[in-house]
Amino acid sequence: AQTVTQSQPEMSVQEAETVTLSCTYDTSENNYYLFWYKQPPSRQMILVIRQEAYKQQNATENRFSVNFQKAAKSFSLKISDSQLGDTAMYFCAFKLSASGSRLTFGEGTQLTVNP
Amino acid sequence: NAGVMQNPRHLVRRRGQEARLRCSPMKGHSHVYWYRQLPEEGLKFMVYLQKENIIDESGMPKERFSAEFPKEGPSILRIQQVVRGDSAAYFCASSPPIRIYGYTFGSGTRLTVV
Secondary structure: OOEEEOOOOEEEEEOOOOEEEOOEEEOOOOOEEEEEEEEOOOOOOEEEEEEEOOOOOOOEEOOEEEEEEOOOOEEEEEEOOOOHHHOEEEEEEEEEOOOOOOEEEOOOEEEEEEO | OOOOEEEOOEEEEOOOOOEEEEEEOOOOOOEEEEEEEOOOOOEEEEEEEEOOEEEEOOOOOOOOEEEEOOOOOOEEEEEOOOOHHHOEEEEEEEEOOOOOOOOEEOOOEEEEEO
16 A cells, blocks of 8 residues: 655745655555645645656646655655745645556645745 | 536535535546545545446445446435534545546535534
8 A cells, every 4th residue: 555644744934935845655666656736725626746756857847846756755845936825735645557546645734835 | 628516515414414425527537536635634535436337445434425426417425324523525536538647626525514
């Protein structure tokens, strides 16, 4: 079974600064995907960024980037130039490559961006 | 494309009543997943369905919970004889019938049992 661990229940950052959210996972499989989802107070689950395990290059989406360390089973999210709208719960998630595989989520990190 | 539609958005039930949560997947999506989010926790997988078939229900409680995805109409998550511990947000996600990188989530149904 796969597990996902987010060790930071809460984090805060000043507007315009950079913050990194941590995530580690455990699996014996080699082919999988990793995701970061954002859940604002509206409760909507929004996909922020995804990483294919077979790709060595770290994924980047505008101000969001990841540091994927496959050997260490680590998948951190860096948010640059933080904005007030980034305030949300952030979930790290794991999925095997096979079609129909479930998502396994971490417990989440509540990020607050302060003005 | 209207996205994944869940209704109702909020549902209040008294202990012992039945709760029915509905999920209409995105157009072209034939795979549906249900997740439950207890307060202050992450989402936990419940069940994976395709049209008229339950593929994986390993995350479903053994009693009182059932799910279906008929040939026509939305997927339904049904909770019989609800208890206070069933209070949670229930999310539906859908994906097309090909290898997929991630799912599209609905906005969830918040169930409150009083």
